[in-house]
Amino acid sequence: MGTEEAVVIGAGPAGLFAAYELLLAGADVTLIDRAAQAGGQLVKQTHKFFGSKEHYASIRGIDIRHRLEHALEKNGDGRLRTLYSTTVAGFYADGALACVKAERYYRLHPEVVVVATGASERTVAFAGNDLPGVYAAGAVQTLMNEQGIRPGNRALMVGSGNIGLIVAYQLMQAGIQVERVVEAADEIGGYQVHASKLRRLGVPIETKTTIKRAFGTNQVEGAEIWRLDAKGEGIAGSEERLTVDTVCLAVGLSPLVELLSQLSVDTRFIPEFGGVAPVLDETYMTSRPGVFACGDVANVEEASTAMVEGRLAGIHAAGYLNRQIPRRKEKIQALETSLRTLRSGPASEHVRKGLRKVGEHA
Protein backbone atom coordinates (compact mmCIF):
# COMPACT_ATOMS: atom_id res chain seq x y z
CA MET A 1 0.00 0.00 0.00
CA GLY A 2 1.21 3.43 -0.90
CA THR A 3 0.94 6.49 1.30
CA GLU A 4 -1.49 8.06 -1.21
CA GLU A 5 -4.18 6.40 -3.25
CA ALA A 6 -3.97 8.47 -6.44
CA VAL A 7 -1.67 11.30 -7.43
CA VAL A 8 -2.29 13.41 -10.54
CA ILE A 9 0.72 15.41 -11.71
CA GLY A 10 -0.31 18.54 -13.63
CA ALA A 11 -3.56 20.47 -13.18
CA GLY A 12 -4.14 21.42 -16.82
CA PRO A 13 -7.29 20.26 -18.63
CA ALA A 14 -6.06 16.64 -18.78
CA GLY A 15 -5.06 16.42 -15.12
CA LEU A 16 -8.17 18.24 -13.86
CA PHE A 17 -10.42 15.79 -15.68
CA ALA A 18 -8.43 12.74 -14.57
CA ALA A 19 -8.78 13.96 -10.97
CA TYR A 20 -12.50 14.55 -11.53
CA GLU A 21 -13.14 10.97 -12.65
CA LEU A 22 -11.00 9.51 -9.87
CA LEU A 23 -12.98 11.52 -7.33
CA LEU A 24 -16.29 10.43 -8.85
CA ALA A 25 -15.13 6.83 -8.47
CA GLY A 26 -14.54 7.45 -4.76
CA ALA A 27 -10.74 7.63 -4.72
CA ASP A 28 -8.62 9.95 -2.59
CA VAL A 29 -6.78 12.26 -4.97
CA THR A 30 -3.73 14.46 -4.59
CA LEU A 31 -3.49 16.97 -7.45
CA ILE A 32 -0.10 18.60 -7.91
CA ASP A 33 0.97 21.54 -10.07
CA ARG A 34 4.10 23.64 -10.00
CA ALA A 35 2.03 26.73 -10.88
CA ALA A 36 0.31 28.70 -8.13
CA GLN A 37 -3.12 27.85 -9.57
CA ALA A 38 -4.85 25.18 -11.62
CA GLY A 39 -5.58 25.46 -15.34
CA GLY A 40 -2.34 24.73 -17.21
CA GLN A 41 -2.40 26.34 -20.62
CA LEU A 42 -6.04 27.36 -20.15
CA VAL A 43 -5.07 30.14 -17.76
CA LYS A 44 -3.80 32.31 -20.58
CA GLN A 45 -6.28 31.48 -23.35
CA THR A 46 -8.39 34.60 -23.80
CA HIS A 47 -9.83 33.43 -27.12
CA LYS A 48 -13.02 31.47 -27.61
CA PHE A 49 -12.26 27.80 -28.08
CA PHE A 50 -12.81 25.91 -31.26
CA GLY A 51 -14.43 22.48 -31.26
CA SER A 52 -17.94 21.34 -30.40
CA LYS A 53 -20.21 22.49 -27.61
CA GLU A 54 -19.72 19.45 -25.40
CA HIS A 55 -16.02 20.29 -25.53
CA TYR A 56 -16.49 23.87 -24.41
CA ALA A 57 -16.35 25.46 -27.87
CA SER A 58 -16.90 29.24 -27.93
CA ILE A 59 -16.05 29.52 -24.24
CA ARG A 60 -12.81 31.28 -23.41
CA GLY A 61 -10.06 29.06 -22.00
CA ILE A 62 -9.79 31.21 -18.87
CA ASP A 63 -13.49 30.54 -18.12
CA ILE A 64 -13.28 26.79 -18.80
CA ARG A 65 -10.73 26.57 -16.03
CA HIS A 66 -13.10 28.14 -13.48
CA ARG A 67 -15.83 25.68 -14.42
CA LEU A 68 -13.48 22.75 -13.99
CA GLU A 69 -12.23 23.87 -10.60
CA HIS A 70 -15.82 24.32 -9.47
CA ALA A 71 -16.73 20.80 -10.65
CA LEU A 72 -13.77 19.38 -8.72
CA GLU A 73 -14.75 21.11 -5.51
CA LYS A 74 -18.33 19.93 -5.81
CA ASN A 75 -17.35 16.29 -6.31
CA GLY A 76 -14.29 16.33 -4.12
CA ASP A 77 -16.20 15.57 -0.95
CA GLY A 78 -13.15 16.27 1.13
CA ARG A 79 -11.16 13.63 -0.74
CA LEU A 80 -9.27 16.08 -2.94
CA ARG A 81 -5.96 17.48 -1.76
CA THR A 82 -4.37 20.13 -3.97
CA LEU A 83 -0.67 20.89 -3.83
CA TYR A 84 0.02 23.95 -5.96
CA SER A 85 3.35 25.78 -6.28
CA THR A 86 4.74 22.27 -5.94
CA THR A 87 7.10 20.74 -8.49
CA VAL A 88 7.45 17.00 -8.88
CA ALA A 89 11.19 16.74 -9.34
CA GLY A 90 11.75 13.00 -9.19
CA PHE A 91 9.98 9.76 -9.99
CA TYR A 92 11.90 6.83 -8.52
CA ALA A 93 12.11 3.19 -9.52
CA ASP A 94 10.19 2.13 -6.38
CA GLY A 95 7.30 4.39 -7.46
CA ALA A 96 8.05 7.22 -5.01
CA LEU A 97 7.61 10.83 -6.06
CA ALA A 98 9.90 13.61 -4.87
CA CYS A 99 8.02 16.92 -4.59
CA VAL A 100 9.49 20.32 -3.84
CA LYS A 101 7.48 23.18 -2.40
CA ALA A 102 9.08 26.37 -1.13
CA GLU A 103 12.40 24.70 -0.25
CA ARG A 104 10.65 21.79 1.46
CA TYR A 105 10.98 18.31 0.10
CA TYR A 106 8.10 15.84 0.28
CA ARG A 107 8.08 12.18 -0.54
CA LEU A 108 4.85 10.61 -1.74
CA HIS A 109 4.31 6.96 -2.48
CA PRO A 110 1.05 6.64 -4.41
CA GLU A 111 -0.71 3.52 -5.61
CA VAL A 112 -1.50 5.08 -8.97
CA VAL A 113 -0.06 8.10 -10.73
CA VAL A 114 -1.59 9.99 -13.64
CA VAL A 115 1.07 12.04 -15.41
CA ALA A 116 -0.50 15.07 -17.16
CA THR A 117 2.48 17.39 -17.36
CA GLY A 118 1.68 18.87 -20.77
CA ALA A 119 4.28 19.94 -23.30
CA SER A 120 7.15 22.39 -23.62
CA GLU A 121 7.64 24.84 -26.45
CA ARG A 122 10.39 24.22 -28.94
CA THR A 123 12.87 26.66 -30.41
CA VAL A 124 14.59 26.98 -33.79
CA ALA A 125 18.20 27.62 -34.71
CA PHE A 126 19.17 31.11 -35.91
CA ALA A 127 21.87 33.56 -34.95
CA GLY A 128 20.92 35.49 -31.82
CA ASN A 129 18.11 33.12 -30.80
CA ASP A 130 19.39 33.28 -27.21
CA LEU A 131 19.02 37.07 -26.83
CA PRO A 132 16.61 38.41 -24.24
CA GLY A 133 13.53 39.40 -26.24
CA VAL A 134 13.33 36.07 -28.07
CA TYR A 135 10.45 34.22 -26.40
CA ALA A 136 8.29 31.19 -26.87
CA ALA A 137 4.84 32.33 -27.99
CA GLY A 138 3.18 30.78 -24.96
CA ALA A 139 5.57 32.68 -22.69
CA VAL A 140 4.44 35.96 -24.19
CA GLN A 141 0.85 34.87 -23.60
CA THR A 142 1.62 34.17 -19.95
CA LEU A 143 3.25 37.56 -19.52
CA MET A 144 0.45 39.49 -21.25
CA ASN A 145 -2.69 37.61 -20.35
CA GLU A 146 -1.85 36.36 -16.87
CA GLN A 147 0.37 39.10 -15.59
CA GLY A 148 -0.77 42.10 -17.61
CA ILE A 149 2.73 42.96 -18.74
CA ARG A 150 3.77 43.78 -22.28
CA PRO A 151 6.81 41.95 -23.68
CA GLY A 152 7.79 44.95 -25.83
CA ASN A 153 6.38 47.33 -28.41
CA ARG A 154 6.97 45.75 -31.81
CA ALA A 155 7.04 42.03 -32.52
CA LEU A 156 7.86 39.44 -35.14
CA MET A 157 5.97 36.14 -34.94
CA VAL A 158 7.74 33.06 -36.28
CA GLY A 159 5.26 30.29 -37.14
CA SER A 160 1.69 30.46 -38.42
CA GLY A 161 0.10 27.45 -36.72
CA ASN A 162 -2.87 28.17 -34.48
CA ILE A 163 -0.64 29.18 -31.60
CA GLY A 164 1.32 31.66 -33.74
CA LEU A 165 -1.83 33.18 -35.20
CA ILE A 166 -3.70 33.37 -31.89
CA VAL A 167 -0.79 34.86 -29.96
CA ALA A 168 -0.12 37.38 -32.77
CA TYR A 169 -3.73 38.51 -32.45
CA GLN A 170 -3.44 38.70 -28.68
CA LEU A 171 -0.27 40.80 -29.02
CA MET A 172 -2.24 43.31 -31.08
CA GLN A 173 -5.02 43.27 -28.45
CA ALA A 174 -2.44 44.14 -25.80
CA GLY A 175 -1.23 47.09 -27.87
CA ILE A 176 1.90 45.52 -29.37
CA GLN A 177 2.41 46.07 -33.08
CA VAL A 178 3.01 42.76 -34.89
CA GLU A 179 5.18 43.69 -37.85
CA ARG A 180 5.02 40.34 -39.57
CA VAL A 181 4.08 36.69 -39.17
CA VAL A 182 6.52 34.44 -41.06
CA GLU A 183 5.97 30.81 -41.96
CA ALA A 184 8.62 28.51 -43.46
CA ALA A 185 6.09 26.18 -45.10
CA ASP A 186 4.20 26.89 -48.32
CA GLU A 187 0.93 27.40 -46.51
CA ILE A 188 -0.40 28.94 -43.35
CA GLY A 189 -0.54 26.18 -40.72
CA GLY A 190 -3.46 27.32 -38.56
CA TYR A 191 -7.17 27.80 -39.17
CA GLN A 192 -8.37 30.35 -41.72
CA VAL A 193 -10.51 32.19 -39.13
CA HIS A 194 -7.46 33.11 -37.09
CA ALA A 195 -5.47 34.18 -40.16
CA SER A 196 -8.35 36.35 -41.42
CA LYS A 197 -8.67 38.13 -38.08
CA LEU A 198 -5.00 39.10 -38.29
CA ARG A 199 -5.23 40.19 -41.90
CA ARG A 200 -8.14 42.46 -41.03
CA LEU A 201 -5.84 44.21 -38.57
CA GLY A 202 -3.34 44.69 -41.40
CA VAL A 203 -0.74 42.18 -40.16
CA PRO A 204 1.04 40.60 -43.16
CA ILE A 205 1.52 36.81 -43.05
CA GLU A 206 4.35 35.65 -45.31
CA THR A 207 4.82 32.01 -46.23
CA LYS A 208 8.11 30.44 -47.46
CA THR A 209 9.83 32.95 -45.20
CA THR A 210 11.73 32.58 -41.96
CA ILE A 211 13.92 34.44 -39.50
CA LYS A 212 17.62 34.59 -40.43
CA ARG A 213 18.89 36.26 -37.27
CA ALA A 214 18.00 38.44 -34.33
CA PHE A 215 20.40 41.22 -33.46
CA GLY A 216 21.02 43.55 -30.55
CA THR A 217 23.67 44.10 -27.87
CA ASN A 218 21.99 43.01 -24.66
CA GLN A 219 18.51 42.41 -26.00
CA VAL A 220 16.67 42.20 -29.30
CA GLU A 221 16.80 45.42 -31.29
CA GLY A 222 15.84 44.00 -34.65
CA ALA A 223 15.48 40.90 -36.77
CA GLU A 224 16.30 39.87 -40.30
CA ILE A 225 13.90 37.66 -42.25
CA TRP A 226 14.50 35.98 -45.58
CA ARG A 227 12.66 34.01 -48.20
CA LEU A 228 13.17 30.26 -48.65
CA ASP A 229 13.63 28.43 -51.95
CA ALA A 230 11.95 25.17 -52.93
CA LYS A 231 14.56 23.21 -50.95
CA GLY A 232 13.95 25.29 -47.85
CA GLU A 233 17.29 27.14 -48.09
CA GLY A 234 17.45 30.89 -47.49
CA ILE A 235 17.68 32.99 -50.67
CA ALA A 236 20.68 35.34 -50.49
CA GLY A 237 19.67 38.91 -51.29
CA SER A 238 16.07 38.45 -50.10
CA GLU A 239 16.86 39.61 -46.56
CA GLU A 240 14.67 42.24 -44.98
CA ARG A 241 15.40 44.01 -41.69
CA LEU A 242 12.61 44.64 -39.24
CA THR A 243 12.83 46.97 -36.28
CA VAL A 244 11.38 44.84 -33.50
CA ASP A 245 12.16 44.35 -29.81
CA THR A 246 10.32 41.05 -29.48
CA VAL A 247 10.65 37.82 -31.47
CA CYS A 248 8.03 35.17 -30.68
CA LEU A 249 8.63 31.56 -31.63
CA ALA A 250 5.55 29.43 -32.28
CA VAL A 251 7.32 26.47 -33.83
CA GLY A 252 5.71 23.55 -32.08
CA LEU A 253 5.61 21.71 -28.79
CA SER A 254 7.30 18.58 -27.40
CA PRO A 255 5.74 16.28 -24.78
CA LEU A 256 7.18 16.96 -21.32
CA VAL A 257 8.25 13.38 -20.64
CA GLU A 258 11.13 14.00 -18.20
CA LEU A 259 9.37 12.44 -15.21
CA LEU A 260 8.34 9.38 -17.19
CA SER A 261 11.88 9.04 -18.54
CA GLN A 262 13.20 8.89 -14.97
CA LEU A 263 11.01 5.83 -14.50
CA SER A 264 12.42 4.35 -17.73
CA VAL A 265 8.97 3.61 -19.14
CA ASP A 266 8.89 2.69 -22.83
CA THR A 267 8.91 5.78 -25.04
CA ARG A 268 9.09 6.31 -28.74
CA PHE A 269 10.08 9.17 -31.03
CA ILE A 270 6.90 10.28 -32.80
CA PRO A 271 7.58 13.23 -35.12
CA GLU A 272 3.82 13.89 -35.39
CA PHE A 273 3.73 14.55 -31.63
CA GLY A 274 6.78 16.77 -31.66
CA GLY A 275 9.20 14.42 -29.94
CA VAL A 276 9.52 11.46 -27.64
CA ALA A 277 6.17 10.21 -26.30
CA PRO A 278 5.35 7.40 -23.86
CA VAL A 279 4.00 4.16 -25.29
CA LEU A 280 0.52 3.62 -23.82
CA ASP A 281 -1.88 0.69 -23.86
CA GLU A 282 -5.62 1.17 -24.54
CA THR A 283 -6.15 2.11 -20.87
CA TYR A 284 -3.65 5.02 -21.07
CA MET A 285 -1.25 3.04 -18.89
CA THR A 286 2.47 3.29 -19.57
CA SER A 287 4.71 0.20 -19.57
CA ARG A 288 4.92 0.70 -15.79
CA PRO A 289 1.81 -0.75 -14.12
CA GLY A 290 -0.20 1.89 -12.25
CA VAL A 291 1.37 4.83 -14.06
CA PHE A 292 -0.93 6.52 -16.59
CA ALA A 293 -0.38 9.43 -19.01
CA CYS A 294 -2.82 11.71 -20.85
CA GLY A 295 -3.07 15.06 -22.60
CA ASP A 296 -0.18 16.86 -24.29
CA VAL A 297 2.45 14.74 -22.50
CA ALA A 298 1.08 11.70 -24.33
CA ASN A 299 0.47 13.41 -27.66
CA VAL A 300 0.60 17.12 -28.41
CA GLU A 301 -2.89 18.04 -29.47
CA GLU A 302 -5.66 20.26 -28.09
CA ALA A 303 -7.40 21.03 -24.83
CA SER A 304 -10.59 19.46 -26.12
CA THR A 305 -8.93 16.07 -26.64
CA ALA A 306 -6.79 16.46 -23.51
CA MET A 307 -9.97 16.74 -21.42
CA VAL A 308 -11.46 13.54 -22.87
CA GLU A 309 -8.16 11.68 -22.52
CA GLY A 310 -7.95 12.91 -18.94
CA ARG A 311 -11.38 11.46 -18.16
CA LEU A 312 -10.48 8.13 -19.76
CA ALA A 313 -7.17 7.93 -17.92
CA GLY A 314 -8.97 8.80 -14.67
CA ILE A 315 -11.58 6.07 -15.19
CA HIS A 316 -8.93 3.47 -16.02
CA ALA A 317 -6.76 4.54 -13.09
CA ALA A 318 -9.80 4.12 -10.83
CA GLY A 319 -10.31 0.68 -12.36
CA TYR A 320 -6.71 -0.19 -11.55
CA LEU A 321 -7.51 0.73 -7.94
CA ASN A 322 -10.53 -1.62 -8.10
CA ARG A 323 -12.92 1.27 -7.65
CA GLN A 324 -16.41 0.51 -8.97
CA ILE A 325 -17.79 2.92 -11.54
CA PRO A 326 -21.48 2.73 -12.46
CA ARG A 327 -22.03 2.08 -16.18
CA ARG A 328 -18.30 2.03 -16.69
CA LYS A 329 -18.32 0.36 -20.08
CA GLU A 330 -20.88 2.71 -21.61
CA LYS A 331 -19.03 5.70 -20.23
CA ILE A 332 -15.72 4.59 -21.74
CA GLN A 333 -17.35 3.85 -25.07
CA ALA A 334 -19.01 7.26 -25.22
CA LEU A 335 -15.75 9.03 -24.42
CA GLU A 336 -13.82 7.01 -27.00
CA THR A 337 -16.43 7.86 -29.63
CA SER A 338 -16.16 11.53 -28.80
CA LEU A 339 -12.35 11.34 -29.13
CA ARG A 340 -12.71 9.78 -32.56
CA THR A 341 -15.12 12.52 -33.61
CA LEU A 342 -12.75 15.21 -32.40
CA ARG A 343 -9.95 13.61 -34.39
CA SER A 344 -11.91 12.99 -37.58
CA GLY A 345 -11.09 16.24 -39.39
CA PRO A 346 -8.33 16.73 -41.96
CA ALA A 347 -6.42 18.90 -39.46
CA SER A 348 -6.03 15.80 -37.25
CA GLU A 349 -4.38 13.60 -39.87
CA HIS A 350 -1.00 13.92 -38.13
CA VAL A 351 -2.58 12.89 -34.81
CA ARG A 352 -4.13 9.79 -36.34
CA LYS A 353 -0.78 8.94 -37.89
CA GLY A 354 1.06 9.46 -34.61
CA LEU A 355 -1.44 7.35 -32.69
CA ARG A 356 -1.05 4.51 -35.16
CA LYS A 357 2.69 4.59 -34.50
CA VAL A 358 2.18 4.50 -30.73
CA GLY A 359 -0.28 1.62 -31.19
CA GLU A 360 2.21 -0.41 -33.17
CA HIS A 361 4.42 -0.56 -30.11
CA ALA A 362 1.81 -0.98 -27.41
Place this chain on the structure above:
Amino acid sequence: MRIREHPILRFKERSKIAFTFDGRTLYGEAGDTIAGALHANGVKELSRSLHLHRPRGFYCAIGNCASCHMTVDGEANVRTCITPLKAGMVVKTQQGKGRVDGY
Protein backbone atom coordinates in the same frame (compact mmCIF):
# COMPACT_ATOMS: atom_id res chain seq x y z
CA MET B 1 5.14 48.19 -19.98
CA ARG B 2 1.96 47.35 -18.04
CA ILE B 3 -1.26 46.72 -19.90
CA ARG B 4 -4.01 48.94 -18.49
CA GLU B 5 -6.47 48.76 -21.34
CA HIS B 6 -7.48 45.51 -22.96
CA PRO B 7 -10.58 44.47 -24.93
CA ILE B 8 -11.12 41.29 -22.88
CA LEU B 9 -9.05 41.34 -19.71
CA ARG B 10 -9.07 43.79 -16.79
CA PHE B 11 -5.78 44.59 -15.11
CA LYS B 12 -6.32 46.83 -12.11
CA GLU B 13 -3.43 48.55 -10.47
CA ARG B 14 -2.44 46.50 -7.43
CA SER B 15 -0.47 47.48 -4.37
CA LYS B 16 3.19 48.34 -4.94
CA ILE B 17 5.99 46.10 -3.73
CA ALA B 18 9.59 47.35 -3.35
CA PHE B 19 12.52 45.05 -4.07
CA THR B 20 16.14 45.49 -5.08
CA PHE B 21 17.68 44.47 -8.36
CA ASP B 22 21.49 44.57 -8.53
CA GLY B 23 21.44 47.19 -5.76
CA ARG B 24 18.75 49.42 -7.31
CA THR B 25 15.32 49.78 -5.70
CA LEU B 26 12.53 48.86 -8.10
CA TYR B 27 8.78 48.44 -7.67
CA GLY B 28 6.54 45.63 -8.76
CA GLU B 29 2.89 44.95 -8.05
CA ALA B 30 1.31 42.36 -5.76
CA GLY B 31 0.75 39.19 -7.78
CA ASP B 32 3.78 39.70 -10.05
CA THR B 33 6.38 37.03 -10.61
CA ILE B 34 9.97 38.26 -10.16
CA ALA B 35 10.63 38.09 -13.92
CA GLY B 36 7.33 39.85 -14.65
CA ALA B 37 8.13 42.71 -12.26
CA LEU B 38 11.58 43.12 -13.83
CA HIS B 39 10.04 43.16 -17.28
CA ALA B 40 7.54 45.80 -16.24
CA ASN B 41 10.59 47.87 -15.25
CA GLY B 42 12.19 47.34 -18.66
CA VAL B 43 14.74 44.78 -17.39
CA LYS B 44 14.97 41.87 -19.82
CA GLU B 45 18.48 40.60 -19.07
CA LEU B 46 18.26 38.19 -16.12
CA SER B 47 21.51 36.23 -16.20
CA ARG B 48 24.70 35.53 -18.14
CA SER B 49 25.31 32.24 -19.90
CA LEU B 50 27.74 29.63 -18.54
CA HIS B 51 30.58 29.79 -21.04
CA LEU B 52 30.28 32.75 -23.40
CA HIS B 53 28.65 35.04 -20.81
CA ARG B 54 25.94 36.04 -23.22
CA PRO B 55 22.87 37.82 -21.83
CA ARG B 56 19.88 35.62 -20.99
CA GLY B 57 16.22 36.55 -20.58
CA PHE B 58 13.27 34.33 -19.89
CA TYR B 59 12.05 31.98 -22.58
CA CYS B 60 9.14 29.75 -21.51
CA ALA B 61 7.66 31.63 -18.53
CA ILE B 62 6.25 28.41 -17.03
CA GLY B 63 9.25 26.85 -15.32
CA ASN B 64 10.38 24.51 -18.09
CA CYS B 65 13.64 25.84 -19.46
CA ALA B 66 16.00 27.37 -16.84
CA SER B 67 16.58 30.48 -18.96
CA CYS B 68 15.39 32.81 -16.16
CA HIS B 69 17.61 31.64 -13.29
CA MET B 70 18.64 34.46 -10.95
CA THR B 71 20.09 34.75 -7.49
CA VAL B 72 17.34 35.70 -5.06
CA ASP B 73 17.96 36.41 -1.36
CA GLY B 74 21.30 34.65 -1.64
CA GLU B 75 19.95 31.56 -3.30
CA ALA B 76 21.17 30.78 -6.84
CA ASN B 77 19.15 29.24 -9.70
CA VAL B 78 15.74 30.54 -8.66
CA ARG B 79 13.23 30.19 -11.51
CA THR B 80 12.12 33.81 -11.50
CA CYS B 81 9.37 33.24 -14.09
CA ILE B 82 7.26 31.24 -11.62
CA THR B 83 8.47 32.63 -8.29
CA PRO B 84 6.14 35.24 -6.81
CA LEU B 85 7.69 38.62 -5.95
CA LYS B 86 7.83 39.47 -2.26
CA ALA B 87 8.54 42.79 -0.57
CA GLY B 88 12.22 43.36 0.17
CA MET B 89 13.54 40.59 -2.06
CA VAL B 90 17.18 40.99 -3.07
CA VAL B 91 17.40 39.95 -6.72
CA LYS B 92 20.70 39.67 -8.58
CA THR B 93 21.73 39.00 -12.14
CA GLN B 94 23.22 35.53 -12.06
CA GLN B 95 26.63 34.81 -13.53
CA GLY B 96 26.82 31.32 -14.99
CA LYS B 97 25.85 28.61 -12.54
CA GLY B 98 25.70 30.97 -9.60
CA ARG B 99 27.35 30.32 -6.26
CA VAL B 100 26.18 28.90 -2.99
CA ASP B 101 27.20 32.09 -1.18
CA GLY B 102 24.80 34.07 -3.32
CA TYR B 103 26.81 35.66 -6.13
